[in-house]
Amino acid sequence: MCGIAGVIDKRLADAPQQLTASAEAMAAALAHRGPDGQGCWIDGPAGVALAHRRLAVVDLSPAAAQPMESADRRFVIAYNGEIYNAQELRRELISLGVVFRTYSDTEILLEACCQWGPRKALSRLAGMFAFALWDQRERVLVLARDRMGIKPLYWQQESGRLIFGSELKALRACPNWSAEIDRDAFAALFARLYIPAPLSIYRGVSKLAPGTMLTWRLGDEPLLETYWSLADSAMDGRLNSLPEDDRVVAEAMEAALSDIMRGHLISDVPMGALLSGGIDSSTIVALMAEFGADRPHTFSIGYDDPDFDESDHAAAVAHHLGTVHHQLRVNASDALRVIPRLAEIYDEPFADGSQVPTLLVSEMARREVAVVLSGDGGDELFGGYDRYWERSAQWNRVKALPVQGGLAALLGLLPLNIVTGPLRRLGLLADARQSLPVIRHLLRLPVIDPFYGSSQFVWAKPPVSYPFSQNHPQTWPQLNPAIVPDALDRMQYADTMTVLPDDLLVKVDRASMSVGLEARVPLLDHRLVELACRIPASMRRRGNAAKWPLRLVLDKRVPAALFDRRKMGFHMPMTHWMKGPLRPWAEELLAPHRLASSGLFDVPAVRAEWLAFQSGGADRTYDAIWGVLMAQAWLERWTGG
Template sequence: MCGLVGFIVKQSSNIDYETVIKQMSMTLSHRGPDDFGIWVDPNVGISLGHRRLSIIDLSPEGHQPMHSISNRYVVVFNGEIYNHQDIRNELLSQDPQITFRGRSDTEVMLAAFEKWGVKKAVEKFVGMFAFALWDKKERVLYLCRDRMGEKPLYYGWVGDTFMFASELKALTKHPNFKQEVNRDALALYMRYSYIPSPYSIYKNIFKLQPGTLLTVDVEKNLENIEYYWSLKNVIEVAKNEPFQGSETEAIEHLHSLIIHSVKQQMLSSDVPVGAFLSGGIDSSTVVAIMQAQSKKAIKTFSIGFYEQDYNEAQHAKAVADYLGTDHTELYVTPQEAIDVIPLLPSLYDEPLSDPSQIPTYLVAKLARKHVTVSLSGDGGDELFGGYSRYIQGKHIWKKIRNINWRYRNLLANTIFHYSEQHWDYLLSNKIVNRLTKNKLYGSRIYSVAMLLKSRSFENFYRTMVSHWKIPSELVKGSQEFNDNSENGNGRFHVEMDDFEKMMYIDSISYLPDDILVKVDRASMGVSLESRIPLLDHRIVEFAWKLPIQYKVNNGIQKWILRQILYKYVPQQLIERPKMGFGVPIGHWLRGPLREWAEELLDEERLKVEGFFNPSLVRKKWIEHLKGEKNWQYYLWDVLMFQAWLNYSK
């Protein structure tokens, strides 16, 4: 796990290449505290920088930037290729004359590029990775990102300079960089609480999308992006060639795939390995299989909160005790959690308002005291249908889809004719008060109206998961991008269940742009490598071959994953309502965070900065403070942008 950075200047420049690339690289020291390297060729205007966290081959032979044996290629690489030993053996079987200086996966990658070409080599890689590869012979740059988007990579043109890096903070250190906020991307952020790929918070800077290979020929002024792996294509193949075996065969095959993935990720390390454990189905499955592969107790880690509504630590400890892991838990006070908040803008580099970023950072910090690599159970919800909103969404859409859209639209417009306050007044009677626990009457009926206006299921789900439903009214001078682009592009040519559509949408958006960003930045912020066995692309491809009833069976979500887990852990330790990895943000905003929030949401400040409609923000802030409504997530969206803006000045 490392950090990479680089730039190419199209025309001759007076900048000091070495000084600039060093300054850019230093911003990524947390991603790679063990080693530092640069490579510069002023003749062609290219500079590469690397920060290394030593995981495989701790010797100097793993130093980057690394050159291929023929000296044709030079690479900077972030991530791990778990099957690098298999690829090494394949290369040697085809050409026994190939020589290797050390044991690093980076060296194997370079040999593969020389033997098979870049795209064919990448298609063989199993792992999480982002890399920049310079072809000295053809004078072409390749940027590549892993299939599911575990590792980040930003890129873009700033004038005549093409720049790229693992994190945005590195790009901002280039003297030509312009920190112009992309208001249209900001509108998307206010809708989703994250900025979806390929956009970033800055104009002209983009995220490389998962499963893609970007080729840049500076001399010919050509730039091309192609998918070497696409989830859309995977699903179309899976639907045309579904799994035909029995339930038992499906369980056993998935079980063997997860065992192989976990084992491969445990072995691909020369440093201590542990695991995050929440006590839920996904992390418990990963930990159970890890422990079954190990002769000694593996190290597991969890964070606990004294507020019981947010505490999963006791469940994690019960699973750890049963499996016999070497378990470490840390109970965090509200103040200790709140103390993380000032770190968030520098950790995440662009606005992200998923409150679980706080406990994620805390558990990563805890794990780093004991290990250098930690496995997690992320991805299970998207692959096996674990989110409760999937059942809710399918149920609601089933009720409204058969109503003619014109009638639905008419009803929605009638609702919008009256203000939220008017609906609050109309519905604030004794009967309603007995049926509901809070006073979000007007906002709830407005949310229903927004859903009624949906013309398609995709638009319905997009609205359902949105925070600010019409963010262009909040963000001044913004117009939302058409963010309906699909991984692999184009429409599906196969039928999909509505439940599966939600899983697909989350897998190409929420998963890579929220969940995986959160895990990567939190772990790398403390120089910890996180690995995610369930996102092995072979598991992903098999999961999509399975019938939907293997994932949701009689209302039981993640059914097939549960059957595997029950081989290791008693059912009663697992069967409980699903909890989110969250914190009581709403309560804190009325208490210990009130002064901090008030400063960031000051009306005059909002007017001067000019990004938001102050009246909309202040209205929600005042209603929240009075306890009239709970606007915690809406306000957290604004606050995380404001905190980032303050940090980035």
């Protein structure tokens, strides 16, 4: 795991010192991602510079440093990630006559691109990665990102140059860089508390989409190409479903996970795992103990509040599996210690409240190991969220109504106080901030997608002071309802294409890499993703037991009594803390004069939400105001306003 950055600027073709200085400045901004070394490579006549910060995990020798040049000197690569089928590819490439100088997966990836070309090489990879590949012969740059969006990559083309980096910090560090805040992106933050791809907080700076490669030839426009599509996998999965048979599903899961885990356990540095004691993390740790070290290190967070504390469950699973278990008890003081760093770590506005415990557990783990495994992705792949089943039930009630169009028209004529009760019973007005025009629109829809999306909004109307567009570019295709009509399939697909890469994986990547810790996510290996697409919706839940395919694997290794409980999620008692110990910090940041300084906020709306939160009951969560706090903290850190 590392950090990459680079610039292509033909105007610097005769200024190699400026090229080098630019690349080195960009790499220095990513030093936290790669504390073990820095490298820079330039092609002066082409105006190309690639930079790399190294976190040495596999092949620790200097020979494996980057940027790395291919044996025939045609290609140069700067790469961040891990290739889990690297040894299999290595054997095949050796059979084709390739002679390797190192044992690193960097060289295997590089020579695969040399042997088969970047597009075909990408189709052969199993891993998490973002890389830049410069073709010296053809004068072409390729940027590529892994299928699930585990590793980040930002890029910008302006004034005849193209720059890129693992984080926005790298782009900011490039000399003569300038960009303005994208007001539409800033407004979009408040719907789901993250900025949706391909947008970034800066106008003209984009996130490269998962499963995408960008090709840029000097003088041409960048060409974006999808080399792997979850939509295709989802539709293929429905056409080639596994039978509804526990034995068949269990055997397929065991075979896939056995192969995947062996690849994820390759490392030349100490490894551990994040363990909550839930189904996903317990499955990962159980397989890690089976296929890897005798006593892996595990890490968990605990709280004094029993509504949020899973530490006893994690400790029980760790004891059963014989791990070396580490536990951190967290209080409001611990949160307040790291909260001021969040705007620096998440270098565009980002407001997933679990970013705080993720950072704290990463700090603890890094004191013992350099690599951790995480159970992220299990809920999205195997239907673990309660909201899937709640929204499916609501949607089925709506679709059962005999006159949907007539009901939508009627809602336009009746006053709110008459229709509120029936709408709540139907589950259509779960939040007072939802509006009747939105509900009338949703009642006319043939598929659940917009209904589900709107039900997840944190702010129905973003608290901004200006008009904005909600017509954001979408980088992912819709599923054909004739092939994938099931509401559960469609909701899981939507989350896997949006919440997962733009929220959950951002949270884990930035928190772990801020302390030089590599986080691997075995459940998001594309081979398991494609298998999950073939498992019928009816097999993802058995009675009240969600994620049934994972349970079939875990049941063989851990007693159900240790993990079979209500899902809690990786959250802190932040609602309580923000009405108590964290209130002075929040009050100060939300002072009207500070909110007004940027000119972006609707200050009365923010203050009204803050007062409503402070006076509200336990059901008034902190999410909406946390979004404002993180946005304001970011503005003050990066814009001075």
